[in-house]
Amino acid sequence: MNDTWFQILGALPPLLVALSVIGLFVTLCIARHERLVYAMTVGGLNLALVATIALIPLGPVAVTPLYIVDFYTLFFWGVILVATLACAAFAMPYLSGFNDRREEFYILLATSALGAMSLVAARHFGSLFVGLEALSIPLYGMVAYTFRTRASLEAGFKYMILSGVASAFLLFGMALLYGATGSLAFTNLIPAGGYDADAGPWMLMGIGMMLVALTFKLSLVPFHVWTPDVYEGAPAPVATFLATVSKTAVFALLLRLFVSAPITDNAWLLTLVGVLALASMLIGNLLALRQDNLKRLLGYSSIAHLGYLLTTLVAGASLSIEAVAVYLATYVGTSLGAFGVVSLVSSPFAGKDAAHIDHFRGLYYKRPVLAVSMAIMMLSLAGIPLTMGFIGKFYILSVTMASGLWWLTGGVIVGSGIALFYYLRVMAILFMDRPAHAREPQLSGTGDNWAQTVVWLLAAATILMGIYPAPLIDLAAVAGITLGS
Amino acid sequence: MEPAVQHTVVIWPLILFLVAALGLVTVMLGLSYVLGGRHDNRLGNQPYESGIKPTGSARTKFSAKFYLVAIIFVLFDLEIVFIFSWAISARDLGWVGYEAFLTFLFDLTLGFAYAWKIGALDWSPRAPRQLRLDAIESNQQRNLPSEQTS
Amino acid sequence: MLLCWLLFIPFIGGLACWATSRGRDNAGLARVIAFLSMAAVFVPAVVVWFTGDFSLSGDPSIAPAWQYEIAADWISRFGIEFHLALDGLSLVMVMLASVLGMLSVVASASTVKSCVGVFHANLLWTLGGVIGIFLAIDLFLYFFFWELMLIPMYFLIALWGHEENDRSTNTAAAVKFFIYTQTSGLAMLAAILGLVFLHYDQSGVLTFDYNQLLTTDTSGAFGMVLMLGFFLAFAVKLPAVPFHGWLADTQANAPTSGAVDLSGILVKTAAYGLLRFALPLFPEASANFAPVAMTLGLISIYYGAVMAFAQNDIKRLISYSSISHMGFVLVGLYAGTMLALQGVVLQVLASAVSTAALFILAGQLYERMGTRDMRALGGLFGRLGALPGFSLVFVVASLGMPATGNFLGEFLILFGAFAAHPWFVVIAAGGMILAAVYALYMMHRVYWGNPDAGGTIATMRVREYTMMMALVLITLILGLFPNTVLHVTQTVTHDISSWFAAGVIAAAQTS
Secondary structure, rough: OOOOOOOOOOOOHHHHHHHHHHHHHHHHHHHHOOHHHHHHHHHHHHHHHHHHHHOHHOOOOEEOOOOOEOOHHHHHHHHHHHHHHHHHHHHHHHHHOOOOOOOOOHHHHHHHHHHHHHHHHHEEEHHHHHHHHHHHHHHHHHHOOOOOHEEEEHHHHHHHHHHHHHHHHHHHHHHHHHHHHHOOOOHHOOOOOOOOOOOHHHHHHHHHHHHHHHHHOOOOOOOHHHHHHHHHHHHHHHHHHHHHHHHHHHHHHHHHHHHHOHHHHHHHHHHHHHHHHHHHHHHHHHOOOOOOOOHHHHHHHHHHHHHHHHHHHHHHHOOOHHHHHHHHHHHHHHHHHHHHHHHHHHHHHHHOOOHHHHOOOOHHHHHHHHHHHHHHHHHHOOOOOHHHHHHHHHHHHHHHHOOOHHHHHHHHHHHHHHHHHHHHHHHHHHHOOOOOOOOOOOOOOOHHHHHHHHHHHHHHHHHHHHHHHHHHHHHHHHHOOOOOO | OHHHHHHEEEEHHHHHHHHHHHHHHHHHHHHHHHHHHOOOOOHHOOOOOOOOOOOOOOOOOOOOOHHHHHHHHHHHHHHHHHHHHHHHHHHHHHHHHHHHHHHHHHHHHHHHHHHHHOOOOOOHHHHHHHHHHHHHEEEEEHHHHHHHOO | HHHHHHHHHHHHHHHHHHHHHHHOOHHHHHHHHHHHHHHHHHHHHHHHHHHHOOOOOOOOOOOOOOEEEEEEEEEEEOOOEEEEEEOOOHHHHHHHHHHHHHHHHHHHOOOOOOOOHEEEEEEEEHHHHHHHHHHHHHHHHHHHHHHHOHHHHHHHHHHHHHOOHHHHHHHHHHHHHHHHHHHHHHHHHHHHHHHHHHHHHHHOOOOOOOOHHOOOOOOHHHHHHHHHHHHHHHHHHHHHHHHHHHHHHHHHHHOHHHHHHHHHHHHHHHHHHHHHHHHHHHHHHHHHHHHHHHHHHHHHHHHHHHHHHHHOHHHHHHHHHHHHHHHHHHHHHHHOOOHHHHHHHHHHHHHHHHHHHHHHHHHHHHHHOOOOEHHHOOOOOOOOOHHHHHHHHHHHHHOOOOOOOHHHHHHHHHHHHHHOOOOHHHHHHHHHHHEEEEEEEEHHHHHOOOOOOOOOOOOHHHHHHHHHHHHHHHHHHHOOOOOOHHHHHHHHHHHHHHHHHHHHHHHHHOO
């Protein structure tokens, strides 16, 4: 087996996704058939997932100087593919009331997932930028997909313009770093005076600008302002995708950048990241307190969660990478479930503001299993034991305690305390008496049963992982070792 | 070489460029300000239309079609940049590069076919108009109830 | 095997109860299942009580002497094990939990009407979590149960809370309860992790095992911070005074059986936690911290008593009185002598029983009179059958009358603490007078005075009567034959007191 084939083998999962995107185009050029398009998307993603799992024994493969397929990559490919599949499952019933072309949504979804996969494997600024744009550009279309509802269009524009600004920052930062080091590969970003020297002002400015762009994508304070509006306006499955796949990919990249680029080992920079983390978890949680729209609430809560996650970058403990892997996996699973319920209950084609919290009042008496799933997801987001969210929080606290970051530990505790208030509020509302004027949850629609099954599976996984997290932890540990080495 | 000297050596074309750009603008605006005649009365401020009184706004609406065609043109036109950059190093890249480039062109063609298929290239109003009518109709069906509730 | 049985029976019973609510709501069956599950916990515990050997072990410096122990790998990455063990202290607490559990089931029979199956499922899961707390000696597992019991408790308060209020008031109370305990719990988790990493630094072994963590050297400022993390969680749950804000609201809004649960057991998990974890793991820090903790205890005693005196709602009065009782517990715990610790165990048990009894009686009173406001009551003695009589018994018990367990508990605490901290004891003893004041004042306002009319309003049902008789019996056993309990717990308290004494010496040397 020669080297090229070996590299192609390593890049098989994204290639499969790319092939399915091309296949979708071919299909749409010939005939429009929603079921077929859906089946092709899901089939392609599933094949990619299988390929990802099959690649586990292969070991690290360097695919050109741009990409590296190690276990860390494979782990996050798995997370991204599962999340994308779930989004596709939620999109099917959600779009069933959409009276326009529905097929293109899946093309955008798969392309965006492709960008996310490229981002996770990137070890070079070139692949980073290509991945980030391939992730973002289809997202503009997805956010504004139901463009006849004004909120969706508005959200799309907001996201596009702000994203464009962020990309400009990213490019400028890269250019500065390239100017300072003469290299675009992560591992070559060495301060001028050698590994132990302090980075000069140009490098710090460069990495700072990149940080601005990436924290924008992660919607960390102070670059979080777009998040609630976009989440609220975007169709629920797209909000799901934004909250899970987009966040996972960008964070996985950020972590790889911080682990492999020597210039990020700078006390000033790490303190800055710590301040961002603290601000995100406190402000995100505080702002979530007063939200009545569930999508906005989840948007703010995702800000806080990314804040918790960011503490691992500051800590730099040996446990950090593993913690990120576990936390992201649990967070993605939980968010998928929560957003899944939202997109199943709300549909934009029957009235305004479908994600208002009042629509969920007494959901337990109409659709008990869905309500119980939602309650489990809320508990998991709050980090209560018996759910996998707790395992994630346990990891975060372990990391902060192990590296003696008392102020961040305090921040996590206070933030979680505040967060409980609104998670419990949502949970309580699910079980309250149902007012007479409440809107009936949307029930009919093709693919609804399948989407429900996905929600149930996620709820079951949340509990199972909460009780017996050893398999997930083992996987994450391997991912941490391969990246750390 | 002293770092400061190196710095000036690298940076002087930039400064020259900056000065030239600013200077050009200043000269153009400044000269016309100094040399141009000025008078301030009612008729003098009107646009010159060969004696005919101007009516209406200068801003006219163009069909969105123009923008669509323009953007599609830009999209396919820009690919030349990639073709050039490939062509320069085609020999070095060898057959692998050729295959990769063929893939790229195939994808491009596919995009073109797709754009054609969905009617983005049709200038004649028939097909798009029908679509538009459908859309308006469905819009009315859908939006009416929600408009009332707001 | 026995430990798994004790732990899992409530959870399985809870599932069974939930299963009965599927389809048609089979209330009676759910009640029977719930009662039988708690009995299935109680009976083996009693057998162990009689057959077990709880004699003093010779040397407390070796690992604690467990009667039963079971361990299985759980999350090997962190050295976390599913590790249960039982000694005299856990046994006593498990029995308390099962008895109060049975009472809760019986007491809720007349008040809980809706979703009976789900209610009992939540009740049993709470109790399962509590029993888990008493049995777990892996700190991660312990924390797991510590948080686990909050969820069903939340639902108990939010969904089946006090009928007079609407849902949102109950939910608000439930949320308050949850936030207080969960946030402080996270502080404890951070402290647990800090302790584990400290142990890892010292020995190179990553473990959450209590037996191994006991060997950690926790002197110094870091140990103090970790101890404060533990103390915060326990002080909130106990509750000691600056952290007591949730208790009265929660108990006033909880359903009768829920309140029984809460005051009887949940609150006692804190005393257990201090006894089992805070003192042995951080002897030196605890010794240094003792004056502060005992001062908090004193403040709790007086504050609880004064606040109890000012209440109009019977349930709120009882919850403030339980704050006052827990003040004694805090004083006894940080005195740290064996006598005082034995007193703490007795006080915890006796106060749990008497408070639970008073809550049940308040519930029954509410059921008959339709109000718990003492301003609207009065002159009921002789009009409610045996109810006022039982109330008198438990009011007297709660103020610490000899022949009741409460008296012995308080006496042993004060007696045991006197040698080391005479002034604290003198001040604490004054609190007992206030206890008499608020308890008798309540009795006076509710039952004595001029009746509005003659005639009997309602008598007690057989079920209620039996329940009360059983509680009276327990109180008397605790008061008259305290050795039945003290004999079982002496090994544990002996060990803890000797660790603590070593901590006191170490603290004296460093200061």
